[in-house]
Amino acid sequence: MVRLTRVQQQERTRTSVLAAAREEFTEHGYALVKVDRIAERAELTRGAVYSNFPSKRALYLAVLIDMVENAAMGEPATSPTSPAEVLGVFARTWLERLPLVGDTASGGRLHLRSLVGVLDDEHGRTVLAQVVRLEALLLAIALESCEPAQATPVRRVRLAELVLTLLDGSGHLAESAPGFGDPFDLARACEHLSGIDLADTWTPSYLPYVAPARPCGDAWDPPTGLVNQISGGQVDFGADGLIAVLGAGRLAAAEEAVRSARPGEQVTVVVVTNDSAEMGRLVRLRITDLVGCLRRVFAPEAWQRVRLVLDDEALTASAIGLTDLDDETESAVRVQGGAIVARAHGRGAAYAASTADASNGTRPRGATS
Template identity: 80%
Template sequence: MVRLSRAQQQERTRGSVLAAARAEFTEHGYALAKVDRIAERAELTRGAVYSNFPSKRALYLAVLIDMVENTVIGEPSRSPMSLADALGMFARAWLERLPLGEDTASGGRLQLRSLDGVLDDDHGREVLAQVARLEALLLAAALESCEPARTESVRRVRLAALVLTLLDGAAHLAETAPGSCDPFDVTRACQHLAGIDLADTWAPPHLPYVDRAQPCGDTWDPPAGLADRISGTRVDLGADGVIAVLGAGRLAAAEEAVRSARPGEQVTVVIVMSDPAETGRLVQLRITDLTGCLRRVFAADALPPLRLVLDDRATVASVLGLPDPDDETEAAVRIQGGAIVARAHGRGAAYAAATAHASNPTQPRKTRT
């Protein structure tokens, strides 16, 4: 008889709980699901369930993440030929989550990654709003790659937000009135949105008042083995560029790093959160779901020019000298030659670090629009 290690036993227990929870949520939905029944399905005690997942909400989010992460993502069959083409391909990939006619109501909600009734507090809704801003930025950056001749001036964040709003609306309609949403019409509508002029520019009014980054010469030993949530590859945090550490309540500031950085340099956004079990899983779910769709449409070189790290143990934050990060954290550093040459904290930190001059970090440079 093979004796399992403690880690293997924990992984087996976790897998049993997730399988039992998925069956419970499929049958009863989130609101009516019971942790006691989940424990009974998994042939475990209630305490064993809570030792792996501190709440029903954390368990529900973990089930959704498991579903998304175990979805097979193939390579794009072809590259988008135009902005409209890219929007159509993305919409089709996204809309595959719509439930089928034979799905139960609860099973359909699970398939839709429904959060209806799950985020019943102001904090959860505020974090979701910030995640939506980051989702729009990621989709926009991929869409902007479809127009390489206009990359320096075009911004597609408002278009991306509009498309995601339409798709989220289709999902909500499919949840409340199954069969009333035609995915082909929704896809065509997303394609037609490419022709709308939204006069989209990037000019945050607070940037002229941001304090300059502080010059320094701190050496640091970047943690290794961290994954980029966009490409799925490993991140080299020692490379020259900008690292922005953002709390789950400050994710909209990621665009400041992306737009302000010098062309071609590495930009890494490290997300920290006060509650990894719930807030962290919410962010992980939404980002994993969106980037999975992006990877089905766009080739690797057309994915957003951004590295995205979920630092649920605050490893990166601690090494950078941020020992107690929370959801409102906003800090950034510029890395050059293996050293930290500029630091910034507070609102506009990513912009300040990104625009710090390589040889004189106190002198900002003009940003791209």
């Protein structure tokens, strides 16, 4: 008889729980599912389920992540085209999640990645709102890569937010009124949205008042083994650039890092949370799902200067000296020549770290006293 190692046994237990949970959620829906019934279906104890997933919400999110990560993906795009064309393709790709005619109500909700009734607390909804802001930024960066070079770069965040609002709204409607709406009409509508003048600019009013970064010359011992969620490859932290560490409740600050970075420098947005079982999984679910769609539409070069890391073990935070983490964390460092040359913490940290003159500690460029 072959004896399984502890790690192998844990993985087998986890796989059994996920399979049983998916069947239960498909048959009964999130609200009616009981953890005891999942344990019985998996032929495990209730304690075995909770040792892997501390709550029903954590388990539901894990099931959705497993579905998304194992979904068959089409061939990625080879080159970007016009914003209108790529928005149509993106919309059609996103709309593949709409329930099929033969799906049960519960099965259709699972296929939709529905979070209705799952995020029933203010904190969960707040984090979701921040994640959607990050999703819009990722889509916007890809859309901006399709624009011809201009003296004043085009910002497409408001367009991305509008597109995601339309698509997410169609998903909610499909959940409550199955069969309503034509996916092809929705895709065409997304194409036409690209022609709307939204007067989109990035001019946060608080930037002139951001506290200056602290210049330093600290040794930089970068973490290893972390994955860029956009490309799927491992992150090399050795290059010069800006690293922004953001809690799950401050993800909107990712745009600050992207827009403030110096020309040619790498921007790495690192997401941390003190609740990896639930809020961490929520972020992972939404980002993995969106990136799966984006990869089928845009070439990898669309995000060549931006990397996104979901750091459940806070390895990056530890490397830059952060110990007290929560969902409101907002810190940044600038790395140059293998050393940390500027540090900032609090609102506007990415802007401060990126734009400060690290040699003499002056305020960020453009700041007022």
